[in-house]
Amino acid sequence: MQPTAADKVSRPDADDESAPSSSGTSSPKSYLLVHNVSKKHNIGTLSRSCTAFGVTQVCIVGQNAYNTFGSHGAAEYVDIRHFWKLEDAAKYLKEDCQCDIVGVEIVEGALAVHKRPFKRNTAFILGNEGTGLSQKQIEICDYFVYISQYGPGTASLNVTVAASIVLHAFAVWAGMPERGREGQKFVVAERPVRQTTRRVCQDSPEDVAAARKERQAASLQDHSDDLGLGSIDLEDSASNE
Known part of the structure; x- marks a missing residue:
C-alpha cells in the first residue's frame, strides 16, 4: 500500500509558534518547489510573491522553459533552478539545502499555517489547482500545512494566493527584515543583470x-x-x- 498524506506527516509541535533562535545565525530560508502547476502564467505571479517574501530559490521540475506573464519584472530578482526529475529536486533540497519539504494541501494531519509550525529551512510544494498533490509529491513531503478559511464561498484558494499566504507566514516566523518603504510602495532594488536566456532555466x-x-x-x-x-x-x- 502506498503511503497517504496522513502517513507521511512527521509533525513538529503544532503549538510551537516560537521564532528561530537569533544567536549569531542567519534566518532560516524558504524555497518554492514548482511541479505540475496547471497554468503557465502561474510562474510569473509566483515569482512576484517569491521576491516579495524573501524566497531564496525557486526549483522548477519538468520543462525548463517558463512563462513570466504577471511578474511585472519580479522574475528578474528570483533565483530559479531547473530539475528534470522530482526526486532530484527533493534530494537537492533535503541534502544540499537542509530543507524540510512541506506540502500545502488540505489533508488529514495537516497543520494550520497561521500557527507557523516551521523548524528550519523549508521548501513549499503546492498541489495542482484541479487535482491537488500527486502521490509522488506526497511521498517527498516531510509534513503538510493548510490555510484556514472562514467563509462559505470557495472550497480552496488558487496556487498563487496560497503560495503568498504560506510564504508570508514563513517570512514572519523566520524574522526576515522588512523591506524599506518609500511613500506608498516598498523600495525596489536595482534590476540584476540577466546572465541567462530569458524565461529559460540554464542547467549546470x-x-x-x-x-x-x-x-x-x-x-x-x-x-x-x-x-x-x-x-x-x-x-x-x-x-x-
Missing part, C-alpha cells in the same frame, strides 16, 4: 552531462532491445570504445 554543466549520459544509455538500450541483446551497461560500453 553537471546536470547537462548527466542528462546526456541518460539519453545515451536509453538509446543504447533501445538499440540492444531491437537486436535482442538484453541489457547494456553504459560504463562497460564506454570502456570498450
